Amino acid sequence: TLGTQTDYRDGETQTDPYSPEYIIPSGSVPELLTLATLTWGRGLPAGLTEVEMIERAREKRAWEATLPAMDSASQIAKRRKMMEDMERKEWAFREQEIEKLQEVRLEVLKKLLRRREENQNELDAKRLDEHRQKHQKAKEEKIKKIEHDCALMLRKLIAKRKNVMGKLERRDIIKEYTDFASQTYAPLSRIGYFLDNHSEHYVVKNFYLNTFAGLCELEASLPDSATQVKVKAPKPKYTATETGFIKRSARLEVELAQVHQALLEKKSKVKEPKKKKPLCFLEKVEKPVPRPPTPILEKPLIEEEETELAVICLQKLLRGRAIQNMMFEGKEKRLELIRELRTTHALQEDGQLLLKAEKEMILALQQQRDLKMHKLSSVEKHLAREEGRVLANMFDFLSKELLRLQEERKIHAFVMLAERQRRMREAEESGRRQVEERRRQEEDEIFKQAREGDCSIDNYLEDIILSSMEDTAEEQAKEEIQRIAVEVNDIAYEMESRRTRLQSQEIVAEMVYDFLIPEAEKMSIREKVRQSQRKHIYAAHQLIHRDTE
Incomplete structure (x- = not known):
């Protein structure tokens, strides 16, 4: 095969279908000529x-x-x-x-x-x-x-x-150095100590290792045995003992040497060529038919080639003129049909142009609407951000107020509990003091009556029984009061634990109402006062300007 190269590009080749030349016989009007306006595409x-x-x-x-x-x-x-x-x-x-x-x-x-x-x-x-x-x-x-x-x-x-009592402790240096997990051996970086600081202090710097003169001096100081290698020749192995017995290792070496030699001889042997077997079936191979010689075109003369080109050009002109005349005659014959087809195609083209214009207008309107939607979305985004910020601040304030109120109530409850305990302790202490004083008075009275000798055993026992009854009644009253106080306290805590979210929301709503409504009323009252003052100020200005005029 031979490669060829043309003077034409691939883009210059014909891509539309070929329309052959035609001749209309006289007296006939083919129907295909009515479709002459239709072309490829x-x-x-x-x-x-x-x-x-x-x-x-x-x-x-x-x-x-x-x-x-x-x-x-x-x-x-x-x-x-x-x-x-x-x-x-x-x-x-x-x-x-x-x-x-x-x-x-x-x-x-x-x-x-x-x-x-x-x-x-x-x-x-x-x-x-x-x-x-x-x-x-x-x-x-x-x-x-x-x-x-x-x-x-x-x-x-x-x-x-570690230091609950708040006592100051001295530094135990021995304990720090014995404990390898202390700050001495493993300091924390959050305290301000970094292990990588001053790491260059630990780099080994030596004159004999970092300089050429030091290396030369170090090499000169080494003995000759370190720089000069002495190799001794190996001594021959003795495979037999003094009695003439061959060792087992020597026998194994001899056997391995024999096996190695046998393998080398087997590799070195040349393989004998095999005898060719006779063919069972003979086949005749036919030779291909020789190719005919390639024809050689004689190069024409320049004058003959110019003459031939001129004749071809003249033929093309004549044929083209004849085809133009025939097309003109067919066009004149079918002029009305051509006009009708042209009007139909013009209407279709106008409709396509209208569709294209409407499509462009719709796309432009869609782009404008997208821009408006983008602007609206950005504005809504900013408004939502501001609303969220205001609501977050308000909810934060309300939640903090709720927490403050809860903490205040807890502190008030603790204060009341402490006050009650303090009163109970004071009552107990005063009771003890009264008992002691009463006992002291009784003892003094008994001692006085005993000294005077006017009292009898019955009066004495009667006084003792009455005093013991009063003491017993007072103690029972105190125990009853304490029992009732404990029950009331338990009921209060149980009500606090059973409080639902709705009740909490009601409490918050009451707080917001008490906080916002008075402020709104204050603002409205201030606005009314300002409006009334504005009327008086305006009247005063009118009077002043009238007097000045």
Whole structure:
């Protein structure tokens, strides 16, 4: 095979279908000439619309052939009626085409609306994803800060727990140096000590290792045995003993040497060539037919080649002129049909241009609407951010107020409990003092009566019984009071634990109402006062300006 190269590019090759030359016999009008306006890319290859157009043209030609002649009034009226009917049919067909175009436009509008909804949904999903990521990031940062604070507080609590009593302890140097986990051996970086600081102090710096002169001096100081290698020749092995017995290792070495020699001899042997077997079947190989010699074209003379080219050019001009004349005659014969086809194509092109213009207008409107939606979304985003900030601040304030109120109530409860315990202890102490004083008075009275000798045993026992009854009644009253106080305290704690979220919300609502409503009333009263003062100020200004004028 031989490679060839042409003077033409691939883009210059013919890509449209070839239309051969044709000759019309005289007296015949082929139907194909009615489709001369259809070319490749504009009507060819023919589709459904082109086939319908051809069928309508055929029907119109058949209808024109059936039209009556205009030789009488009745024939003229009949002809006019047939033409009116045909015109109605054409208008109905045009209306159908317009409806089809409107359906196509509706489909385009539906697709555009569907695409806009999909883009809006994607934008909403993207915005929600951004909000979720932002909240997730804030949540992670908050959790990280809480964990850091928790670790810090735990360290502080551990440090406080080591020294509960708050006593000052001296530094135990011996304990620190015996404990390898102390700050002396493993200091913490959060205290301010970093292990990598001053690490260059531990780098070994030696004159004999870092300088060339030191290396030379070190080499000169080494003995000769370190720099000069002495190799001694190995002594021959004795395979036999003094008695003439051959050792086992020597026997194994001899056997291995024999096996190695046998393997080498087997490798070095040349393989004998095998005898060729006779062929069972003889086949005759036919030689290929020799190729004919390549013909050689004689190079023509320059004058003959120029003459031939001139003749070919003249033939092309004559043929082209003849074809132009034939096309012009066919065009003149079918001028009305060509005009009708041109008007149909012009209408189709106008409809396509209108569709294109409407599509561009719809796309422009869609872009404007997308821009407006983007602006509105950005404004809504900013408004939502500000609303969220205000609501967050308000809820933060309310939650803090709720916590403050709860803590205040707890502190008040603790204060009341401490006050009650203090009163109970004071009552117990006063009771003890009264008992002691009463006992002292009784003893003094007994001693006085005993000294005077006026009292009897009955009076003495009666006084003792009455005093013991009073003491017993007082103790029982105190125990009853303490028991009732404990029951009331348990009931109060149980009510506090059973309080629901709704009750908590009611408490918060009452707090907000007590906090916001008075402030709003104050603001309204201030505004009314300001309005009334403004009237008086305006009247005073009027009087002052009138006097000055």
